[in-house]
Amino acid sequence: MHEIALCEGLVQALEEQAGSHGFRHVHRVWLEIGSLASVECDAIRFNFDIMTRGTIADNAKLDIMEVNGTAWCLPCGMAVDLHRFGDSCPNCDSHQLQVLDGTQIKIKKLEVT
């Protein structure tokens, strides 16, 4: 979805971090993206190169760590894997699932000068 808007948000977040952490250039960005975030990682990579041109992250490398979604299964009473919305519990086939993790689009760390 909206990968251009996300990359815009990413660049602004980097500029903000530059102020608080006192750096001038970003050489590498580690992103964590959950499998339930509805984000196409290839589209992020493509847009990242374009959206960072002329910014503090010009020519920066992008590493994306994909994180599997997890949910709490009410019938099982335990955390289970959830790769996408609409999938059922791998143990009991129920859809009574509450998402625990996997919706994040997060900057984990940066390599900067």
Next chain:
Amino acid sequence: MCGICGCEQTASGLGNYHTHGHDHDHGGAAEHSDTAGLSRTRIVQVEQDIMAANQSHADANRAHFTEHGIFVVNLLSSPGSGKTSLLVEAVSVLKKRFPVSVIEGDQQTSLDTARISATGVPAWQINTGKACHLDAHTIAHAIEHLPAIDGGILFIENVGNLVCPAGFDLGEAHKVVILSVTEGDDKPLKYPNMFHAADLMLLNKIDLLPYVRFDMNSALEAARQVNPTIGVFAVSALTGDGLSAWLEWIIAGVDHARERRQMALLARRAALQHELDSIDLQF
């Protein structure tokens, strides 16, 4: 009303994606990188959600709506599901009892705003241009162009798109997704994030059921597979079938928003009374 940025940007675009605050230092800033060829680079631990900027605007919007007792509904669907027609029918009835206003989101034109304005309800059009969704910052500025509707209802008609708007909290009380029977009963499975994000699904154009292959039970099953707690009303904007149930749902939401505002005001009055009493004791 954008209390976060204090900026004077007009609400006609999504180009300004502000970020605020979050200047915490999570430590580890002195960690050194091992990347060859780059001298004196260092690693900074960040842990920042890219959606945090939108979320802070959404939180501020929600606080504003709560303080003023405004019930806010974010309407979402694919283009052509009948969002605007449903909205015209709803506001025509609700405006007689409550202050109502509408924010319209479309890529281009103010055609929808014209349809809402024809009912006498104030409406503000946001043209998103290249963007495929409304964001919370744009909503904060759109509110500045609408009259105060304390204790009333704000409808936000999002851009017709079953993907992107699901990911953007605008500060609404509820996301309501509209699925028309001409679209197919498997849509909740094809666009699960949207149906997972919504609290209510309106199955629209039920007057066309005799003419299309649409299995109501399959649609309900698909929606509940993605979101077991989703509410559902079957409606027709054309014939008016089922609309009263949806309107009652909205009115219950308004009552709840008003009650919350009243309770907050009572709590403030009690706090002020307590302060006054302590002054009386001193003198």
